[in-house]
Amino acid sequence: MKHIIKSVAAFITGLVVLTGCNNSNQSNSKSGALASNVAEKVYVAPGEHDEFYAFISGGFSGQLSVYGLPSGRLFKVIPVFSQDAEKAWGYNEETKPMLETSHGFVPWDDAHHPDISQTAGEIDGRWVFINGNNTPRIAKVDLSTFETTEIIEIPNSAGNHSSSFVTENTEYVVAGTRFSVPIPQRDMPIKDYKGNFKGSLTFISVEPEHGHMDIKFQLIMPGFDYDLSHPGRGKSHGWFFFTTYNTEEASTLLEVNASQNDKDFIAAVNWKKIEEYVNNGGGTMMPANYAHNVYDESTHMATSTLKKEVLTVNPLEVPGAVFLLPTPKSPHGCDVDPTGEYIVGNGKLSANLTVHSFTKMLDAIEKEKFAGDAYGIPILNFEDVLAGSVEQPGLGPLHTEFDGKGNAYTTFFISSEVVKWKLGTWEVLDRQPCYYSVGHLMIPGGNSQKPWGKYVVAMNKITKDRYLPTGPEVTQSAQLYDISGEKMELLLDFPTIGEPHYAAGCPADLIKPRSKKLFPLEENNHPYATKSEADTKVVRDGNIVHVYMTMIRSHFSPDNIEGVKVGDKVYFHVTNLEQDYDVPHGVSMIGANTSELLIMPGQTETFLWEPKQEGVWPFYCTDFCSALHQEMQGYVRVSAANANTPLKWSLGEDIE
Amino acid sequence: MKTTLKLMTLLFAMLVISCGGKEEKKKEKFSYSKKTEPVEATTKKEDKTPASQRVDLTSKGVGPIKAIELTADIDQTMAAHGEEVFKKMCTACHRPNKKFIGPAPTGILERRSPEWIMNMILNPEEMVKNDPLAKELLIEFNGSPMANQNLTEEEARAVLEYFRTLK
Numbered sequence: 001m002k003h004i005i006k007s008v009a010a011f012i013t014g015l016v017v018l019t020g021c022n023n024s025n026q027s028n029s030k031s032g033a034l035a036s037n038v039a040e041k042v043y044v045a046p047g048e049h050d051e052f053y054a055f056i057s058g059g060f061s062g063q064l065s066v067y068g069l070p071s072g073r074l075f076k077v078i079p080v081f082s083q084d085a086e087k088a089w090g091y092n093e094e095t096k097p098m099l100e101t102s103h104g105f106v107p108w109d110d111a112h113h114p115d116i117s118q119t120a121g122e123i124d125g126r127w128v129f130i131n132g133n134n135t136p137r138i139a140k141v142d143l144s145t146f147e148t149t150e151i152i153e154i155p156n157s158a159g160n161h162s163s164s165f166v167t168e169n170t171e172y173v174v175a176g177t178r179f180s181v182p183i184p185q186r187d188m189p190i191k192d193y194k195g196n197f198k199g200s201l202t203f204i205s206v207e208p209e210h211g212h213m214d215i216k217f218q219l220i221m222p223g224f225d226y227d228l229s230h231p232g233r234g235k236s237h238g239w240f241f242f243t244t245y246n247t248e249e250a251s252t253l254l255e256v257n258a259s260q261n262d263k264d265f266i267a268a269v270n271w272k273k274i275e276e277y278v279n280n281g282g283g284t285m286m287p288a289n290y291a292h293n294v295y296d297e298s299t300h301m302a303t304s305t306l307k308k309e310v311l312t313v314n315p316l317e318v319p320g321a322v323f324l325l326p327t328p329k330s331p332h333g334c335d336v337d338p339t340g341e342y343i344v345g346n347g348k349l350s351a352n353l354t355v356h357s358f359t360k361m362l363d364a365i366e367k368e369k370f371a372g373d374a375y376g377i378p379i380l381n382f383e384d385v386l387a388g389s390v391e392q393p394g395l396g397p398l399h400t401e402f403d404g405k406g407n408a409y410t411t412f413f414i415s416s417e418v419v420k421w422k423l424g425t426w427e428v429l430d431r432q433p434c435y436y437s438v439g440h441l442m443i444p445g446g447n448s449q450k451p452w453g454k455y456v457v458a459m460n461k462i463t464k465d466r467y468l469p470t471g472p473e474v475t476q477s478a479q480l481y482d483i484s485g486e487k488m489e490l491l492l493d494f495p496t497i498g499e500p501h502y503a504a505g506c507p508a509d510l511i512k513p514r515s516k517k518l519f520p521l522e523e524n525n526h527p528y529a530t531k532s533e534a535d536t537k538v539v540r541d542g543n544i545v546h547v548y549m550t551m552i553r554s555h556f557s558p559d560n561i562e563g564v565k566v567g568d569k570v571y572f573h574v575t576n577l578e579q580d581y582d583v584p585h586g587v588s589m590i591g592a593n594t595s596e597l598l599i600m601p602g603q604t605e606t607f608l609w610e611p612k613q614e615g616v617w618p619f620y621c622t623d624f625c626s627a628l629h630q631e632m633q634g635y636v637r638v639s640a641a642n643a644n645t646p647l648k649w650s651l652g653e654d655i656e
Numbered sequence: 657m658k659t660t661l662k663l664m665t666l667l668f669a670m671l672v673i674s675c676g677g678k679e680e681k682k683k684e685k686f687s688y689s690k691k692t693e694p695v696e697a698t699t700k701k702e703d704k705t706p707a708s709q710r711v712d713l714t715s716k717g718v719g720p721i722k723a724i725e726l727t728a729d730i731d732q733t734m735a736a737h738g739e740e741v742f743k744k745m746c747t748a749c750h751r752p753n754k755k756f757i758g759p760a761p762t763g764i765l766e767r768r769s770p771e772w773i774m775n776m777i778l779n780p781e782e783m784v785k786n787d788p789l790a791k792e793l794l795i796e797f798n799g800s801p802m803a804n805q806n807l808t809e810e811e812a813r814a815v816l817e818y819f820r821t822l823k
Contacts, residue, residue, distance in 0.1 A: 532743055552749065553803055555757065577745075626799075
């Protein structure tokens with residue numbers, strides 16, 4: 001008997017060995033991401049690079065995160081709208097002006113929709129634009145340095161949500177208001193909203209060589225909520241499409257009151273026509289107040305300028321430029337397919353997914369088949385512009401992207417899934433669940449004429465049990481699906497920062513070769529740069545003290561400073577003399593009411609220290625730089641306000 | 657009964673073997689290469705002269721510079737350019753006449769070949785890893801690494817010419 005048990009046990013062990021031994025070529029019979037072939041699809045071997053960059057909005061963190069696909073590895077969090085002590089963004093003297101607005105210094109925003117610059121309808125990998133939703137702003141991130149180099153505030157806007165999408169040659173980056181407000185702002189009863197509040201759609205021109213942004217014009221539209229937008233492309237290049245909700249113009253309990261109309265609108269804007277009108281002197285210059293902040297890579301410094309006027313355009317003055325396409329039930333995403341023919345209105349309370357035809361729209365406009373007007377803007381007939389609808393594909397459609405092979409992928413928030421369907425036949429081809437409650441999705445190059453239809457990333461709103469719990473607040477979850485085959489396949493969950501609302505991606509090869517490794521010292525035009533140790537000095541001007549300091553592995557020069565007094569304002573202007581890749585140094589001073597500095601090779605940054613007590617106070621390097629990093633330190637002697645300690649600085653006088 | 661057990665064991669063994677087959681295949685591809693001759697350790701333990709003062713005019717070091725011809729006379733224009741580059745890029749760690757973070761360059765051409773000097777400037781990471789003298793220098797100078805300041809070859813050559821003027 002015992003033998004039988006033993007032999008059975010041996011056989012079972014044998015089976016276990018067998019099954020455990022080689023399942024690498026097993027097919028999909030094992031479901032989900034546990035199957036090893038799925039793991040291989042997202043495995044990027046140590047030292048290897050990912051195929052795609054994904055720029056995922058940081059939502060309420062205010063930042064932009066950079067991930068690799070398919071691995072889902074986080075490479076960098078680029079500070080944009082929020083102070084970041086790690087990188088001294090908004091803390092050092094150089095970048096504080098980047099967060100200036102007409103409301104003063106605003107250290108935070110809600111970052112929503114990154115979009116990569118395009119040339120001839122294809123992603124060119126030069127810049128990423130992203131909107132600050134709360135205090136309306138558009139930022140530009142330079143993809144050679146992965147740093148925010150420009151932020152422009154949007155006047156007459158509130159809840160800058162239908163932003164920041166670019167036209168197919170990056171002629172414009174567009175910023176539409178979510179909230180309508182009195183334009184210009186004034187003291188008036190809220191209940192008088194209807195007919196009095198307006199919504200602004202802002203077209204910001206982008207200078208082709210350096211990407212310099214400037215508000216070209218603002219279209220002053222009826223007081224709806226403008227939710228999302230996308231540019232026309234290919235045949236529809238020259239148009240821009242905006243979804244609207246609250247066409248009821250309610251100012252309270254929008255949850256109910258903004259869902260009364262059977263249909264809201266997609267506003268189709270012929271921006272080329274308006275551009276022409278404006279170039280010929282059209283539009284009305286209006287007093288305004290908005291900040292334009294520019295970071296100069298040569299001086300390593302930002303400047304903030306308050307602008308005082310903006311050119312506004314009344315749509316009624318440009319006939320044939322704006323039309324309204326009825327679209328069921330509070331559409332959210334407004335997505336244009338790679339050919340530019342189809343405009344998808346993701347009516348979030350609608351059972352069906354509505355797709356408009358650009359050709360039909362032009363035809364209806366030409367034949368002047370209007371159903372009516374809203375404040376003078378012609379409304380087209382729903383049936384005249386409808387290309388088709390995807391019947392009951394799911395609940396709560398939010399956003400659609402395209403694979404460039406004739407398929408569309410739509411997220412459904414309420415039914416928590418990604419649905420693949422076919423353009424033209426409108427049939428549903430596949431559906432995959434999301435964990436949980438998916439918001440937006442991203443296919444690299446999705447918002448262009450040339451998507452790379454290999455992966456889709458779904459950005460989920462609810463995480464629940466997907467990861468180890470971390471108290472009441474849990475990370476937001478993104479999910480990667482392989483869409484190269486007929487059916488979608490879930491490959492990976494990965495955590496994200498803040499609440500990602502949107503993402504943009506492209507092949508790494510578009511960006512990698514242009515990524516800077518350091519800043520050449522020779523090109524450093526910072527007014528307080530110190531380019532050699534011979535030039536280091538400490539200069540007193542009243543109670544302001546400027547320290548011209550350098551750093552290199554592994555010392556500061558000077559590292560002993562005397563003659564600083566209580567009540568002084570001491571500016572440390574620190575230049576990293578290194579000229580090698582990945583050798584930043586950090587510096588921090590005890591008691592300084594600010595963050596550390598993290599200084600890249602060849603760069604100069606400044607922090608302010610206001611010593612409050614006599615004594616001898618240390619500073620040190622905060623970024624591990626070499627075997628002698630721990631030796632990279634120095635002292636400042638602080639004397640009484642009325643002391644006569646002479647100003648002295650030195651480095652290694654006693655070395656011999 | 658025993659037979660059953662034997663059968664089971666055999667089956668189990670076969671399963672294990674079938675599993676290991678793949679690994680064996682890999683091994684077949686493995687070939688033994690000729691054993692390299694052990695490098696004779698010639699470093700004399702008793703030689704206590706610090707690396708910075710030792711003279712080795714034959715080693716060219718490790719890096720892009722294989723052969724440099726020095727002119728009989730110092731090219732003063734090039735040397736002046738080299739001095740400028742040295743001031744900008746090197747003085748954070750090197751003083752012309754005295755030991756600082758790193759050694760002083762004065763008299764360096766009496767101790768090192770021109771190629772070694774340029775390779776140390778242009779290729780410090782590999783030098784401190786693979787060149788015996790550079791390795792020792794790293795230790796002698798407190799493990800303070802020679803920073804790669806990304807000089808061009810032309811700039812490094814000019815710095816070398818400047819070093820020739822330092823007596």
